[in-house]
Amino acid sequence: MRSVSLAFGGTAVPLAVTWLVWGTTYLAIAFGLRGAEPFTLSAVRFLTAGALLWGLAERRHEPRLTALRWRRATLVGVLLFSVGMGGVALAEEYVDSGTTALFIATVPLWSVLLNTAGGRPARSGEWAGVWLGLAGVAVLSAGLGRGGLTGAAILLPAAMCWVLGSRLDDRSAGVRGPAAQMLAGGTVLAVAAAVRGEFASPPQLAWGAVLALAYLVVFGSLLAMAAYRHLTAHTGPALATSYAFVTPVIAVLAGALFLDEPLTLHVLAGTALIVVAVVTTLLTRSRPAGPTTTAPGHPEAVRVRRRPASPTSGPHASS
Template identity: 40%
Template sequence: MNSAVLSSRPAPRASLLLPALLACYVIWGSTYLAIRLALVSFPPFFQMGTRFLAAGVLLMAWVAWKRRPLPTVAQWRNALVIGTLMLGGGMGLVASAGQHIGSGLIAAFIAIVPMLVCGWGLLFGQRPSRLEFAGMAVGVAGVLLLVQGASFSAAPVGMACIAGATLAWSLGSVLSTTRLPLAAGPAGFASEMLCGGAVLMLISLALGEQFTAPPQPQALAAWLYLVVFGSLIAFSAYLYLLANASPAMATSYAFVNPVIALFLGVAFASEAVSNGEWLACGVILFGVFLIFRGKTANGPG
């Protein structure tokens, strides 16, 4: 991001920065528990597919109502690839992992995404700094500690799902900023959600997912929460932070989400986290912090 552009921006309203930060911290941190609650009635890929299709339709309708530019054919193609990776593979497998592993530990494992982004970036000529390399090494050590815990060792299918999810999400993140850019602003997010949601529904159909009973009220409320708060409000808050705050502030949610997810999982879903798993989560977050410092030390803003 160009520092001249940053310096020419009008000063953001301080009253909106805090709510936007809290939205990214609390809402995104709570979506892992909401995914688990929705799984009671909604199969994983169907849950995610309908969530992103609903949010994508609402957001694209807003873009059209505001007469904002719609994505081009090339940008729709990019959205299909990115949506397939980040939402079809990433979020679909996260929901699948939620059937086997606690939501808090899933969020802690997903904290390694910045490390994987650095790794994928090597293939596209993005050489990490020494501090970023150190953060990747610390993060890998934390992951090795985490997967030794009882929660992961007892659920190899869940482990495979969350590993695949992080690989797909991080690759999609790198491609979206290098080779396959999306349309600018809300139109890009909407096109990604529509394409990813369609792919998720195709996967759900191929797997033969189906309802065994009408949705329970708690599961339906969790699904609505994911659509309105997780996909629309939190994404809008993140876009606001990207436009009005420093990159460091906008991406600081990566440190907070796992902590909130772990707390909510223990407090409201009776999820068990051992002392060793808490330690591993701390090591992973320290690795993310080192990568974060490496990026902010070398990047503008």
């Protein structure tokens, strides 16, 4: 991952990659669901990405994981990938891809609540972001039908589990750590797919679904994460986490352009409220200098430890 990060060079390219790729992963999931069931699609995605990262760790001769780190990786992988991203794919059976992105964009707000529960008082700007975000969720939910409310009920716990999994992530295990997380999460998703009966009928190998899966693995789970690592190593937290309020807008527009998802008044109002909420939260959080900051927003990012800029600094990649 280091060589990939160095290849980005400046800031503009990795910034564009994180915005565009993470903004269109929800669209890719929607296309992928045309050929495979949600848990099957997610299992293949993370098992493949995890195997590729594991191969990279082997090539770099990284040390093997201890039993303790395997247990931690399994727990984090279930929270991040089985519940978090598996929930995203499942929810897209009920709600539009743009609406899904908006619900997941509330991750920074749940992070504020988790910080508060852990004894770190939230600032007034962070609380303002939380209330604005909850108002955006309420507006979105009001425009959803019965099936849409089912999707919302899946997405909110998925976002919360992503925050919790990011907090528990062991960021010191090199590439092998996130590889183990994805392999564990993908295995649980495969079991869930079997229990749900998704293997009863084989997936439809339509070109659109196959390309969508390849996009999710190569671009969504590998390239964008490398770009994000570069940003956290060479820029400030406000710029590095700017994807959190850009990607939901891109997701809504992509869904409208390529899937004819309606831009209703509820969607537009909810988008505005959630984007303003995330901007308020991130800008408030980035002001004081502290030992750590949470990299929120898209469910491919993890918690970041702030270090002096160096080619290898940045977050522990989760995907």
